[in-house]
Amino acid sequence: TAAPPRLTVIGTGYLGATHAVCMASLGFEVLGVDVDADKIAKLASGQVPFFEPGLPELLAKTLESGRLRFTTSYAEAAEFGDVHFICVGTPQMPGSDACDISYVDAAVGALAPHLTRRALVVGKSTVPVGTAARLTHTVRELAPAGEEVELAWNPEFLREGYAVDDTLRPDRLVFGVASEWARERLTAAFRPVIDAGTPVVVTDLATAELVKVAANSFLATKISYINAMAEVCEATGADVSDLAAALAHDDRIGGRFLQPGLGFGGGCLPKDIRAFAHRAEEIGVGQAVSFLREVDAINRRRRSRTVDLVRELLGGRLDGKRIACLGAAFKPNSDDIRDAPALDVARTMHGLGAYVRVYDPAALDNARRAYPELRYGSSALDVARDADVVVLLTEWAEFRQIDPEAMAKVTAHRRIVDGRHALDPEVWRAAGWEYRALGRSWPDDRRGGH
Numbered sequence: 001t002a003a004p005p006r007l008t009v010i011g012t013g014y015l016g017a018t019h020a021v022c023m024a025s026l027g028f029e030v031l032g033v034d035v036d037a038d039k040i041a042k043l044a045s046g047q048v049p050f051f052e053p054g055l056p057e058l059l060a061k062t063l064e065s066g067r068l069r070f071t072t073s074y075a076e077a078a079e080f081g082d083v084h085f086i087c088v089g090t091p092q093m094p095g096s097d098a099c100d101i102s103y104v105d106a107a108v109g110a111l112a113p114h115l116t117r118r119a120l121v122v123g124k125s126t127v128p129v130g131t132a133a134r135l136t137h138t139v140r141e142l143a144p145a146g147e148e149v150e151l152a153w154n155p156e157f158l159r160e161g162y163a164v165d166d167t168l169r170p171d172r173l174v175f176g177v178a179s180e181w182a183r184e185r186l187t188a189a190f191r192p193v194i195d196a197g198t199p200v201v202v203t204d205l206a207t208a209e210l211v212k213v214a215a216n217s218f219l220a221t222k223i224s225y226i227n228a229m230a231e232v233c234e235a236t237g238a239d240v241s242d243l244a245a246a247l248a249h250d251d252r253i254g255g256r257f258l259q260p261g262l263g264f265g266g267g268c269l270p271k272d273i274r275a276f277a278h279r280a281e282e283i284g285v286g287q288a289v290s291f292l293r294e295v296d297a298i299n300r301r302r303r304s305r306t307v308d309l310v311r312e313l314l315g316g317r318l319d320g321k322r323i324a325c326l327g328a329a330f331k332p333n334s335d336d337i338r339d340a341p342a343l344d345v346a347r348t349m350h351g352l353g354a355y356v357r358v359y360d361p362a363a364l365d366n367a368r369r370a371y372p373e374l375r376y377g378s379s380a381l382d383v384a385r386d387a388d389v390v391v392l393l394t395e396w397a398e399f400r401q402i403d404p405e406a407m408a409k410v411t412a413h414r415r416i417v418d419g420r421h422a423l424d425p426e427v428w429r430a431a432g433w434e435y436r437a438l439g440r441s442w443p444d445d446r447r448g449g450h
């Protein structure tokens, strides 16, 4: 059989850096490409420019093996590679729900003119459906090798914090291809992953693009579904935690992504559902996914409701109050603060005149840089000093371990809002704390009747 293809990975951000390192660790010759010389220099010297467990160790190993190299030159990439993975970002466009695919266009536009022999260009970025079909034409027009160059789509499903595992052992691989040759090339490029038993779905380009946004829309919908139930629970004195636990016993529903609380954030879910709704409207099927607007609205309401809970607990006012915020990252085990519900809540309370102090085990530097107007502290107990209320916003394991007695020694009052259902209300109430959580009743207040 033919030698394994040589791979390039264009765009060495979160997705690209992880993909490049993982593919090299599987034995492929890999060249990472980025226009950002700084990033390339960092990676080449063994530094991962973001927080991802396991990745720095694997980068060191693959660099040492000589199988992984980095460059800023597209000419070098074209010369080197048989299969080129496009891994650049597609952020939300400022002032619009659409996603910005200019980085994808730029990467393909820079690579294609150097493609002088048979090659496969594989998109991994999350894009509006129809992008791959358009890029197929671009590549053919720009590449000296013309029809010899093909385009395929292979969406990426990795989660931050589990990126290495999700890349080496994905739930499935999706190959969107337009020819048998492209299918064979992709199969060769994922040989070790396929041999390890990963199921492969081979389909057309449009379906492959859609799988990604359909999956993320489903996950977002599941979260907003349970959070919508939380709203109903609050109005009826019911408990959404118990409700979710009971639902989860039904295998058809399942308990994953059914955690009620402050809702979803991050660089993917919020932007992907908005871009999907926007794209569906563009192509005349807006009604089919109009529920995604509702999913987004439910998710946003969780943030304002959290602020309301804090205000209620403080007797109706936030101004001048000292508030300890535990968590800044959009989820635990990440330093990512993109569309982070935690910082959204912290900033709103700050805007309403509260004295807000934030602690996060990994995202403090990022938060400080983005929001210098907030105060920051070096530990949970540090920010809780003299606080009128403690608000848990990201469910880091270390917050679950906090001893309510130890915390009560530093705070001004025993009041806590658990925005992530991370704490045991019994334990905290037993220690004399007024405990509040979204979608949960608080029997101590209801004693007098409603």
Ligand code: UDX
Residues within 6 Å of the ligand: 156, 157, 158, 159, 160, 161, 216, 219, 223, 256, 257, 258, 259, 260, 261, 262, 263, 264, 265, 266, 267, 268, 269, 330, 331, 332
């Ligand atoms: C997500 C998808 O899971 C991944 O497949 C895709 O490739 C990229 O987007 P990620 O953004 O890393 O990954 O985070 P994820 O772990 O999915 O969490 C998303 C958000 O949902 C977080 O803010 C999390 O706190 C929230 N969440 C998750 C809930 O509020 N409740 C849940 O039950 C699960």
